[in-house]
């Protein structure tokens with residue numbers, strides 16, 4: 553199901569997946585996918601492509617914010633179907649392969665992913681194009697890679713230079729009517745989340761679209777993000793010695 557609203561920038565087609573929201577980006581030069589959803593989402597992505605008039609050979613690239621199964625679940629299948637290369641930070645290959653050594657609370661994430669891989673017949677994709685912070689990808693008018701580690705070590709956002717819009721992956725989520733930072737059980741390096749949130753805020757993008765959301769309205773998403781930043785990044789009272 554494509555999420556319909558008049559408020560998305562033109563050419564942005566969010567696809568409501570089972571868990572996450574992959575994005576189909578379309579312009580005159582073709583299409584790009586940001587994330588590929590949970591394994592059962594393949595039909596929804598194909599349907600969204602059909603509705604947007606996009607065939608498999610129109611897809612120029614598959615970009616992954618990170619390698620969790622709810623974002624990379626169809627990367628291998630879409631890579632085969634479209635022939636488009638998979639772009640991700642190299643630190644995400646271990647997640648794609650299901651061998652990332654989770655520790656602490658995030659071990660829960662590892663267990664859930666192992667179960668999901670087992671029941672869905674998940675297949676790992678290879679990263680064809682390794683991404684680094686600052687790379688500008690020649691898609692959709694320019695997408696700048698913004699490394700935002702914490703949720704995973706290679707977690708990246710993509711800043712659309714044409715639309716001044718940051719795709720922020722799982723840095724923060726709007727889920728079940730709650731706006732929150734990446735939950736601890738899904739976070740590999742919790743101490744890196746707040747610096748990444750500060751960096752994302754300081755980019756000052758006009759729009760921000762996370763990898764999970766329940767409000768199909770970019771203005772609401774920006775408002776919720778700013779509220780979260782105001783709370784998490786608020787100046788602390790100085791201790792008087």
Ligand SMILES: [Zn+2]
Nearest residue numbers: 620703722738
């Ligand atoms: Zn994730």
Ligand SMILES: [Zn+2]
Nearest residue numbers: 572622722763
């Ligand atoms: Zn996610």
